[in-house]
Amino acid sequence: MCSIxxxxxxxxxxxxxxxxxxxxxxxxxxxPRVARLIDTTxxxxxxxxSQLGLVSLVYPAANHTRQEHSxxxxxxxxxxxxxxxxxxxxxxxxxxxxxxxxxxxxxxHDLGHWPFCHPIEDIALDNVLTHEQFxxxxxxxxxxxxxxxxxxxxxxxxxxxxxxxxxxxxxSRILHSMLSGPIDVDKVDYLMRDSLHxxxxxxxxxxxxxxxxxxxxxxxxxGLAITEKGKTAAESMVFARYVMFSEVYWHHAVRAATAMLxxxxxxxxxxxxxxxxxxxxxxxxxxMMSQAGEGKPVHQLWQGIFGVQRQLYKRIDQYSxxxxxxxxxxxxxxxxPWLVQCAExxxxxxxxxxxxxxxxxxxxxDSPPVTLEVEFDLDVYLPRPQRYRRLGEISPVxxxxxxxxxxxxxxxVRIFAHPRWLARLESVENLSDLVSQAAERTDQG
Numbered sequence: 001m002c003s004i005x006x007x008x009x010x011x012x013x014x015x016x017x018x019x020x021x022x023x024x025x026x027x028x029x030x031x032p033r034v035a036r037l038i039d040t041t042x043x044x045x046x047x048x049x050s051q052l053g054l055v056s057l058v059y060p061a062a063n064h065t066r067q068e069h070s071x072x073x074x075x076x077x078x079x080x081x082x083x084x085x086x087x088x089x090x091x092x093x094x095x096x097x098x099x100x101x102x103x104x105x106x107x108x109h110d111l112g113h114w115p116f117c118h119p120i121e122d123i124a125l126d127n128v129l130t131h132e133q134f135x136x137x138x139x140x141x142x143x144x145x146x147x148x149x150x151x152x153x154x155x156x157x158x159x160x161x162x163x164x165x166x167x168x169x170x171x172s173r174i175l176h177s178m179l180s181g182p183i184d185v186d187k188v189d190y191l192m193r194d195s196l197h198x199x200x201x202x203x204x205x206x207x208x209x210x211x212x213x214x215x216x217x218x219x220x221x222x223g224l225a226i227t228e229k230g231k232t233a234a235e236s237m238v239f240a241r242y243v244m245f246s247e248v249y250w251h252h253a254v255r256a257a258t259a260m261l262x263x264x265x266x267x268x269x270x271x272x273x274x275x276x277x278x279x280x281x282x283x284x285x286x287x288m289m290s291q292a293g294e295g296k297p298v299h300q301l302w303q304g305i306f307g308v309q310r311q312l313y314k315r316i317d318q319y320s321x322x323x324x325x326x327x328x329x330x331x332x333x334x335x336x337p338w339l340v341q342c343a344e345x346x347x348x349x350x351x352x353x354x355x356x357x358x359x360x361x362x363x364x365x366d367s368p369p370v371t372l373e374v375e376f377d378l379d380v381y382l383p384r385p386q387r388y389r390r391l392g393e394i395s396p397v398x399x400x401x402x403x404x405x406x407x408x409x410x411x412x413v414r415i416f417a418h419p420r421w422l423a424r425l426e427s428v429e430n431l432s433d434l435v436s437q438a439a440e441r442t443d444q445g
Contacts, residue, residue: 004085004099009034013078022068024196028075033151034107038071040147042111042138046070048281052194053116054257055248057310059198062248066110072189077106079212080178080185089217093171100152102175105162106185111138114278115285119258120265122369123336128269132164134278170222177223182378183211183234184224191240194248202243206236218379219388225379226391235397238376242401245410256312256416257305259366264301266340267361268292297361300418313364313416316425317432321408324432330439331413332368338442339365345438346415353434354424362418368411376401 004010008031012018018035019027037043046066055062081099084090094102112135114120121130138144145156167173178184188208195203214230217223226234248254271292277285286306293299304311319328331342347363376398379388392398415435417425425431 002096004081004091004094004096007081007096007099007103009078009103010081010085010099013082020071022071022075023064023193026072026075028071029078033147034074036147036151037104037107037144038067040143042141042144043067043070043108045281046110046113048283049113049115050282051190052198054119054261054305055194055198055251055254057257057305057312058251058253059200059248062194062198064193064197066113069190069193070107070110072193073109073185074103074107076185076188076212077103077178080215083212083215084217087216089221090174093221094174095171097153098171098175101154101158101162102178104148104152104154105159105175105179108135108139108144108159109163109179109186111135111144115280115282116261119262122371123262123266124370125266125269125336128274129278135163136160137279173222174217174224181224182376183215183226183237187237187241188212191237191244195240195244198248200244200247202247203240206240207233211237216381223378225381225388227381228383231380231391231395234378234380234391235395238398238401241376242406242410245406250410250412252315252318252414253312255366255414256315256364259364259414259416260301260305260313262336263340263343263361263364264289264293264298264305266336267296267298297359301361311419313362314419314422315414316417316422317415317435319413323412327432327435327439328408328413330436331365332411333370334367335370339367342438342442345441346435349434349438350421350425350428353428358421359418362421364416366414366416368407368413373406 005014009029012031013029018030020030022028044067049066050056051064051066051069052062081102084094110131112131112133114131114134117131120128139159140156148154148156148159162172162175163179165176167176179186188211191203191206192208195201211226211230211233214226214233216225216227218225268289272288277288280288290299290302290306293302304313319325319331321328331339334342343363343365344360346365347358347360350358350363377390377392380391380394381388428434
């Protein structure tokens with residue numbers, strides 16, 4: 001009877017063979033059929049899409065690619081299977097073919113990413129697909145689907161279903177939790193990799209080996225859990241995510257560029273062929289957006305990010321649960337079109353105050369997206385007294401950081417303005433009152 005260890009990629013990872021090297025000194029198992037997948041046009045496109053996009057404006061070395069990350073996720077997936085293959089409950093449910101499907105999904109999970117994907121997804125506009133939905137274009141393409149069928153005996157639709165759902169079978173729910181869950185293979189790789197390339201230590205300060213060695217199934221047998229020995233590693237991973245959001249992903253200058261890009265996309269979307277735009281790699285994407293904005297006020301936003309001379313908007317105020325909680329509650333998790341209208345109302349109020357016109361696109365409101373961060377919680381198996389507990393029940397670190405800190409403290413509401421207004425805005429004593437008035441006017445329609 002075949003076991004997970006008989007899967008070629010798992011077997012080769014244990015015995016040695018061809019590899020491809022990625023930072024930091026990681027040897028990624030490279031079987032012939034994996035090599036054929038990463039040589040496809042769709043996967044090669046990921047070499048020209050940066051993993052962190054606008055973060056490199058603040059952290060210049062953070063220009064690693066989606067391809068590197070995808071190979072890293074695939075490598076972590078192999079380590080997960082190597083560990084879980086010794087779990088009797090896991091191996092009784094997850095077959096070698098299921099394991100192969102998981103490896104393919106881990107390798108191809110980011111195919112649908114377009115440049116600057118997450119900022120565009122976060123504003124949740126109608127008729128804009130998620131990157132998971134857009135991945136169908138590439139996974140179902142003949143080049144990849146034929147390789148999946150011929151090399152893996154897997155149908156492309158099975159990969160799509162594992163990535164998107166529904167997950168009706170117990171084995172599918174387990175595999176999906178390994179791809180998208182509190183301790184999924186994606187998070188394990190991106191925290192470490194983003195931290196490495198950004199040149200900060202935060203995302204590397206959790207014990208990945210300890211976490212992997214503690215993997216098991218949850219009490220229901222339909223998702224990942226950890227044994228008690230992985231508790232500290234899991235807590236460290238929560239803290240790593242918190243600090244990476246605070247210091248890197250939601251750094252105020254990164255968010256200024258993000259707010260500029262989001263408003264530019266919002267204003268230009270009706271003039272763009274999104275199907276064509278989202279299939280482009282990064283530089284052609286930038287050029288198409290620039291051409292679409294030529295001669296329009298929005299061009300100022302785009303050139304401020306990608307022009308010869310960077311000119312990011314400046315933070316003029318910010319709110320969290322500690323910093324003006326009333327305004328934070330009024331602005332956080334609002335639909336993006338509402339935020340645009342509110343920013344325009346604020347521009348009008350400032351124009352009245354200054355006695356000269358502040359253009360509508362010169363004021364931006366950056367707010368936490370409607371969708372909350374996934375709460376970091378999972379089952380922990382305690383050998384004594386042989387029972388499961390939720391990590392949140394036994395970890396004060398988790399209770400403090402996993403939900404409230406992410407959504408109420410790290411992701412602040414920020415007001416940005418074009419630099420030419422900075423001196424005038426610094427003299428405005430009642431800016432918070434003007435923001436509150438703008439929100440009230442927007443609510444009133």
